[in-house]
Amino acid sequence: NITTDWEQSTGDATNWLGAIYYDVVPANLKQKDCYLLLGWRGKDRILSQKIIDIVYFDKDEVKFGLPIFKHGNSLKYRVVFNYPTEMVFSLKYNKDRKEIVFDRLVPGTPSQVGNYAFYTTALIFDAYKLDRKRWIFTQDVEVTGPERKKPIPARPVAKPAPSK
Numbered sequence: 001n002i003t004t005d006w007e008q009s010t011g012d013a014t015n016w017l018g019a020i021y022y023d024v025v026p027a028n029l030k031q032k033d034c035y036l037l038l039g040w041r042g043k044d045r046i047l048s049q050k051i052i053d054i055v056y057f058d059k060d061e062v063k064f065g066l067p068i069f070k071h072g073n074s075l076k077y078r079v080v081f082n083y084p085t086e087m088v089f090s091l092k093y094n095k096d097r098k099e100i101v102f103d104r105l106v107p108g109t110p111s112q113v114g115n116y117a118f119y120t121t122a123l124i125f126d127a128y129k130l131d132r133k134r135w136i137f138t139q140d141v142e143v144t145g146p147e148r149k150k151p152i153p154a155r156p157v158a159k160p161a162p163s164k
Helices: none
Strands: 020-026 034-042 047-058 061-064 069-071 074-076 079-084 091-094 099-107 119-131 134-138
Touching (some): 034 091
Antiparallel strands (some): 047 079, 099 119, 119 134
16 A cells, blocks of 8 residues: 555655655654654656655654644645756755755746646745744744854955056
8 A cells, every 4th residue: 555645644664755865864852763854856757856754763663754744733744845847946954943944835826826847936935943842834934054163364455566
């Protein structure tokens, strides 16, 4: 029995959402020793997906997905973003702020809602922020680069050549 509603189900070693996982982060949940997985997968020729998943061990078995991603009134077991293959979509973990930050995806026009081949980024970032036992969806987060430890030295200013 293969699952297709990945956001509402658990998985195991025989039934999981395969991807190229590019970041593994301790999920910092009180109830389990588990890890966040951030990954990419090519869904088909038109769409790519980025995934936030959870992996943990139950006795000696690997398990995927837990209902810990709160989005509005619903809980998701994992989060799957669909977007056009040719588009750049950012999904990163910010360890300083303990949040998973990502581009907001929007349809090109209202008639294209749900047709992810026509989605684009809104140049706005949203996040999932850790709140004890859950990751809570938060809109409009500020994204800044890492703080510099040392100031960048000023470049020397060229002096004009002496006139003759």
